[in-house]
Amino acid sequence: MDIKAYIVLALILFTIGVTGVLIRRNAIIIFMCIELMLNAVNLLLVAFSKMHAMSAVAKASPTFASDAQIFVFFIMVVAAAEVTVGLSIIMLLYRNTRSVDVNFLNRLKY
Amino acid sequence: MELTTILFLILSLISIGSAVMMLMSRNPVYSVLWLILLFFTISAHYLMLNAQFLAVVNIIVYAGAIMVLFLFVVMLMNLNADTEPMKNYRLQLVGVIAGGSLLLILVSAVMKIENNQPVLLMVGDYGLIKVLGKTLFQKFVLPFEISSILFLSAIIGAMVIAKRDTPSQITKGETEKRSS
Numbered sequence: 001m002d003i004k005a006y007i008v009l010a011l012i013l014f015t016i017g018v019t020g021v022l023i024r025r026n027a028i029i030i031f032m033c034i035e036l037m038l039n040a041v042n043l044l045l046v047a048f049s050k051m052h053a054m055s056a057v058a059k060a061s062p063t064f065a066s067d068a069q070i071f072v073f074f075i076m077v078v079a080a081a082e083v084t085v086g087l088s089i090i091m092l093l094y095r096n097t098r099s100v101d102v103n104f105l106n107r108l109k110y
Numbered sequence: 111m112e113l114t115t116i117l118f119l120i121l122s123l124i125s126i127g128s129a130v131m132m133l134m135s136r137n138p139v140y141s142v143l144w145l146i147l148l149f150f151t152i153s154a155h156y157l158m159l160n161a162q163f164l165a166v167v168n169i170i171v172y173a174g175a176i177m178v179l180f181l182f183v184v185m186l187m188n189l190n191a192d193t194e195p196m197k198n199y200r201l202q203l204v205g206v207i208a209g210g211s212l213l214l215i216l217v218s219a220v221m222k223i224e225n226n227q228p229v230l231l232m233v234g235d236y237g238l239i240k241v242l243g244k245t246l247f248q249k250f251v252l253p254f255e256i257s258s259i260l261f262l263s264a265i266i267g268a269m270v271i272a273k274r275d276t277p278s279q280i281t282k283g284e285t286e287k288r289s290s
Contacts, residue, residue, distance in 0.1 A: 004220065004223065015209050015210075016126070016129040016130060016209070018208075018209050022204075022205030023205035024133065026138060028187075032141060032180065033132075035172075035176070036148065039152050043155055046159045047159055049161075066236045069237060069242060070249075072164055073163075074250075074253060076164075076168070077261070083179060085268050087268075089271055092271055094187050100189065
């Protein structure tokens with residue numbers, strides 16, 4: 001496959017995530033859309049690492065392709081830490097307002 | 111058509127379709143299940159891209175841990191389909207149009223790239239756990255240790271945030287109830 005196909009796939013997934021953040025009002029669904037965007041970026045990073053795995057730069061340094069995958073691995077680590085804190089914040093909001101509708105959660109605006 | 115092209119197209123169709131279904135489904139539990147299917151297809155993409163370790167980690171961490179956490183929270187809140195009335199279609203239409211124009215701009219910018227290298231299907235051991243472990247524990251030891259501190263702070267932060275009210279407030283409420 002060409003790299004363009006992977007770029008277009010990742011862009012479509014990312015845009016679906018952006019659209020979900022815009023049109024849904026359930027806070028959990030919005031959070032899941034953010035996870036979807038993170039995964040689209042991860043897929044793009046892995047595709048680029050494979051594209052450059054056979055290049056001249058990669059031959060000069062042996063761990064060139066592994067470095068990119070370690071980068072994706074750290075993104076997953078940070079995403080896991082982010083999900084725990086975010087879900088606990090959503091639990092707190094639900095406990096205080098009995099709702100996860102983001103239209104009710106506009107008190108930080110003022 | 112080659113076999114990898116057909117596989118790529120099938121996987122892409124499943125992943126895009128499950129992403130759209132995640133947005134369209136009213137019940138949050140169905141959304142979580144569609145997102146799990148999406149993560150499995152992304153893991154299959156990783157396998158096609160010589161990232162075997164990342165595919166396994168994606169299934170374990172995302173589909174196994176994170177989505178189970180989401181499912182747990184959704185079922186704890188007891189959210190039904192009725193809790194989110196999908197009204198105000200005009201705002202939704204505006205959101206879809208905004209997302210579509212973002213996609214249009216990005217794709218048209220990407221299509222101008224001259225350098226269209228193929229992502230070859232090849233034999234390489236750089237995605238295996240042996241090579242990745244050596245890289246992780248030799249070159250990236252410091253970020254690895256820092257990420258453990260990040261996890262520790264995330265655990266403590268989640269516990270502090272999700273804790274119930276402070277005991278003094280609870281006892282105060284109980285004493286007020288008793289006095290009244």
